[in-house]
Amino acid sequence: MDPVKRVRGRALPLDRADVDTDQVIPSSYLKRIGRTGFADGLFAAWRRDASFVANDPRYAGASVLVAGANFGCGSSREHAAWALRDGGFTVIVAPSFADIFRSNALRTGLVPVRLDAALVTRIMRAVEQDPAVEIDVDVEAGRVRVPSLGIDERLDLDDFTRSCLVQGLDEIGLTLRHDADIAAYEARRPAWRPRIAPAGTGRG
């Protein structure tokens, strides 16, 4: 994952709550076996409606998505995070995120920024009126700012999560440093827990 230290950019206002990952990327776009090239699936069904906000040229090039509560609910497809990233987004601002989406976003280098619902609404209205409103997410310093609105809030991500983003850490590499702990756990696991014999050698 590429490090994400600070993102400043214009925003796309998606004033809908409970946006599910089937809308972020419909299932017909999930059949690829690579990790990139999902931008064409981003909000594919909604984009067929010419009046959908993502079709508004004034918001072209936005790197921040501002959305309603419970963003990313439903399917665990990480393709939703990939599609947003491939579509040019690095930050999602919302009052809350579905658990699996949030965790997928962080592993994709997409920063989920949770703010109070009232603040999100203020930002949403401002961006709807003026697409030039800039949002500044300083992951390193742990701040979210909207200078034109005088907003300067703490970024709601713990230190560990922030440092993973800032350093672009390989989480698997991190865990493998604790190989001895894993092996010790395996040694004390109950022997009766189910196991599968290697493929082709029969069941059990």
Add this chain to the structure above:
Amino acid sequence: MSPTAPRTTLAQKVWERHVVRRAEGEPDLLYVDLHLVHEVTSPQAFDGLRMAHRKVRRPDLTLATMDHNVPTDAAKPDDVAQKQIEALVRNCQEFGVRLYPMGSPDQGIVHVIGPQLGFTQPGMVIVCGDSHTSTHGAFGSIAFGIGTSEVEHVLATQTIPQARPRTMAITVDGALPPEVSAKDVILGIIARIGVGGGQGTIVEYRGSTIRGLSMEGRMTVCNMSIEGGARAGMVAPDDVTFAYLEGRPFAPRGADWERALDDWRSLATDEEAPFDRALRVDARELRPYVTWGTNPGQAQTIDGAVPDPDSLTDGARREAARRALAYQALRPGVPIRDIAVDAVFIGSCTNARIEDLRAAAAVLAGRHVRSGLRALVVPGSGRVKEQAEREGLDRVFRDAGFEWRSAGCSMCLGMNPDVLRPGERCASTSNRNFEGRQGPGGRTHLVSPAVAAATAVKGTFALPSDLR
């Protein structure tokens, strides 16, 4: 237990037993007892392993099947789906992972085959790159869906870093009214808490109603925990659980069975253990539900009518209801029973087990699907299909005018040939009524198997008792 000993919940007990490493300010590193893999969310994970020259740490705790993409009739998968299926076969061979491919009698929906093989057992941590992994919580396991990067992490390390979730008790007490099924219990719960109501929590379903459900009913309830936004859902294991497991292919045997039972019996939540949140539901207030909107929380009892968005006080919910009615082409005030459907789908990881098929077949025996209506029944696994055929259920379905298919996710998610046409309206036993979920432009209403069957006969939403 001494009065000062900490009282803990089922979820906390299972969690604590799986902590490999705990460090201040970091998520816990949890051990994974079973990792289920399917074709759609795994190819990028295996590629990642290859690029980093990593192996699958525990192929013996990893089980793969194909379910999302596979056609459930004689048709061949489309070219792109075929590539994904071939990738899974290749990856499983290369990394030594057991795979139940198309055509294998053990193939099926990943959340149906785990329990059926006896692989899903109490007190485990189970993950899969699929949000409905919560199904396995019915056995008293912590089971949750993960993304592809996490799939790669589990393949490489057999562990997963997780922040400790909060806990929520949902207690359902009382006898279920006639024609109210496990599906209605969970739809009723989601209607109460909303689709984000369980966010950040592991739910424990408790109370006499839950105890009274079969394992398959408990799986239906836990399956849709994610639809209420919960990380996972669980039911404490009991004699119903043990009776279900005993003798299954991967269940412990002999002395191991006794050891396992001792362990499993120690998993219940302590009396008066505190939960972060709690909800009580009186089972007598539950009725069969039908969703009218485009998320599983937008549900109404079958006796009700399509709600008027203007009656909703919350602005975001009002706006969502308006959009949902526009998408679903429904007007406020229309009685649910007056809504006509074009298709009926009985299947999915929510409702494609043998008891679901029996419930639907009991309604259909001696009856016929309304003419012009498309009706599909898709068993959850090859084994469920075999059993249903032994019981003659396939004949009941076929005679009634249903198509009898092979195992797979089928019309639940619109990524195989079984899809709704734009504008088609479907009564579905699946778990998601999101826009386009069953195919672009398709309109989904979630119901129980019995209601789906009665609706197929009547052509409009109906209870079995409406047919008499």
